[in-house]
Amino acid sequence: MITSDMPFLKPPLFHLPNEILSPVFEIVANLEEHATNAAMYYGLRRDTSTLMKWVRLMLVCRHWRYVGLSSPCLWRRISVTENLQSLQYRLARAVGCTIDVFLAPRPVTNESAMPLLLSLAPQIRAIHSCDSFVFKTLPSIKALFQLSLPSLESIVLLPDDVGRFPQVDDSLEELKEWFDLGLCSALLPRLRKLEIRRIVMPPPPASFTALRELIINMEQLKYPPLGAQDVVQILAHSPQLEMFKIVSSHLWEYSSSSQAPANVEPGKHHQCRLPFLREVDISCPYDFATEILQAVDAPDLCLFRAKVFVHTPVVAGDIGSRIFPPSLRHFVHRLTSFRIVPTAGSYGFYIHGTPFPAPRRSRHNRSCFWAEVAVEDHTATIDALDAALDTACTVLAGAPLARLAIADFELEVDEPPPETWQRLDRTFPALDSLRVGQCSEVVAASFLTAFAESSTEEGSWPALRRLSINTQSWDCFALNSVNLYDIFTLVLDALRARRERAADVVALSLEHEMRSSAPLTAHRWMLRDISSLCGGQFRCRICKGDARPFQVELSDLFESSESRMLSAREECATATSGDSDTGGVSSSAVLTGRVSAVSCANARDGGERDEYSVSKIFRRRRACHFGRH
Structure with a gap:
């Protein structure tokens, strides 16, 4: 029983020493910083304001409050506000510690706070803009970059004017403007990260030799004044670079002939070696991207992403060698799993490769290797499937590819020739698993025909053990018993040929979109043969519309x-x-x-005696286009 005259015993939590409490406060404060950095890395909207959630810990007791007030590192995230007294108080608490400054969206607020910031210029570690930071605010902070900032390591200035300017001709003229902040390597000797939009980069050799991360954002600009050779020169003078990213608008129709320097011959590029570069992320017009990528040699590269926009006709066979040159392919032998799909909303393709299982994407993870190549064809002159397979065979030659998925090619294209699939067989002899999923009937028919014909040849698809055919994108009314007979005949011929070569497919999966399993019943004996040739690892599933596919048991098809x-x-x-x-x-x-x-x-x-009459009806010449009878 507790009475009023009993002494009050404080919980042991109140008596924790400063050596333990200080790290606890720092962990809570760092969680906010890490969340901001993660949002910036993945391109999400980030809250750059100083929330200071750790302040709630000071409400526990007087001792905890003292720890919060006496730890300068907890006050390092400074948001510029109109309340100068509050700003001055927080700056005073951070004396003796580097600070991270988050600029205000209004120019008048930054100008009023500039005297306080200039007095602490040697302590500034980072300068970041907020989400509502606009281009007209840049002149209010130029004075900050005229002084020496010896501790500055990170600059993130991204003026966002998309919401303020509608898509009219007058706005395009204003969006062309770039602002010169006077960035100088002599005043910023420790700069490690630079992420800018509509800000002039200093020309070489005044570039930042200690730079680790360079992100140039031009996605709001239709006519950026930065040429590909300018970017190459900047990279050549950044030997410590670890991450390079450049993003531009898909409306920008870059012309290499009009912007290339006179002393650079067409097809010849100056190679700049970047021994520490581990991540490349480029999203630009095709010619602009290829001029940059051809000039980079990165032996330690592990993360590669290239998204290019084709505005003039190009040779499909040259896409792979130009986007992903040999000087950037030092890590392709680590990639064992790839997926090839068409790009959404355009005539193009997307290739994504990782090890299997895929690790967490991070350039700091030495076991993480990642490759993405996306081509958006705005000329409608590229055969997406043929160009995708040709690009994959070019850039992945020599890679121990074990898993490959080709999916979603639903466009009405010409029937791919057998050479299209034979290139995969020759280039990837270690391929163990192949999936052709949700493609049009032309694509699936072409693959099955080529696979059945090549299965009789010794050495074709030598390591293939798992095969999956998915026809869920077909019209469920067109996929009838006749179509299924064509599919099963090709599959059965291929499996029998591989059985004779002692190269069995041990796992086979067939998925079809149909309203019922009735069409499968007419071919239950063929399915049983297919199952026996797969060692029992055979799965046949059907899907009704958007419902989840369910497996059909062979025993249910028999009387x-x-x-x-x-x-x-x-x-x-x-x-x-x-x-x-x-x-x-x-x-x-x-x-x-x-x-x-x-x-x-x-x-x-x-x-059912009809079983035998049905098989006689179906015994005809093999069709190449399923459902077109």
Whole structure:
């Protein structure tokens, strides 16, 4: 029982020493900083205001309040506000510690706070703009960059004027403007990160030799004044660079012939070696990107992302060698899994490769390797599938590719020639798993035909053990019994040919979009043959519209009399020690009607005689275009 005259005992939490409390406060403060940095890395809207959530810890007790007030590192995140007294108080608390300054969106606020910031210029570690920071605010902070900033390591200035300027001709003229802050390497000797938009970069050799991260954002500009060779020169004078990113508008129609220097011959590029570069992220017009990428040699590269916009016709066979040159392919031998899909809303393709299983994407993770190549064709002259496979074979030559998925090519294109698929066979002999999913009937028919024909050749697809065919994008009304016969015949021919070569496909998956499993019933004997050739690892699934696909059990496709007949045959085969020539009958024999005893037994037990007439109807020349009869 607790009475009023009993002494009050403080919990042990109140008596924690400063050596323990200070790290606790710093952890809470760093969580805010890490959340901001993560949002910046993934391109999300970030809250750059100083929330100072750690202040709530000072409400625990007087001792905790003292720890918060006496730790300068907790006050280093300074947001410029109109309340100068509050700003001065926070700056006074951060004496002796470097500070991170977050600028205000209004020019008058920055100008009023400039005297306080200039007095602490040697302490400034980072200068960041807020989300609502606009281009007209830049002159109010220029005085800050006229002084020496020996501790400055990070500059993030991204004026955002998209919301203020509608897409009219008058706004385009204003969006062309660039502002010169007077950035100088002599005044910023420790600069490690530079992320800017509509700000003039200092020309070489005045570039920042200690720079680690360079991000140039030109996505709001249709006519940026920065040429590809200018970027190459900046990279050449940044030997310590670890991450390079440049983003431009997809409306920018860059012309390399009009902006290339006179002393650079077409097709020849000055190579700049960047031994520490680990991440490249470029999203620009095709010619602009290729001029930069051709000039970079990065032996330590592990993360590569290139998204290019094609505004003039290009040679599809040259895309891979120009976007992903050999000087950037030092890590492709680490990539074992790739996915090839068309780009949304344009005639193009997207190639994404990682190790398997895919690690967390981070250039600081030495085990993380990542490659992305995206091509948006605005000329509608590129055959997306052919160009994608050609690019993959070019840039991944020599890679131990084990898993490949080709999906979503639904456009009405010409039938790809067999050479399109033969290149995959020749380039990736270690391919173990192949998935052709949700493609048009032309694409799936072309692959199955080429796969069935090449399966008879020794050495074709030598390591392929897992195959998946997904036809969910087909019209469920067009996918009838005739179409399924074409599919199953090609698959069965290929599996039999590979069985003769002792190169079995051990896992096969077929997925179809249809309203019921009735069309599968007519081909249950073929499916049973396919299952037996896959060692039992066979999966056939159907999907009704947008519903999740569900697996169809082969036993559900057979009548009860047929199931009894199969069970009796298996028992007979077991009794005769597996002598299939005398005691057993294969399901293929039942399908073709070559064994009269089985046919009669099927009829006596109530089996479907229509099975044999259906197979005779389907015994015709193989069609290349499913559903076009």
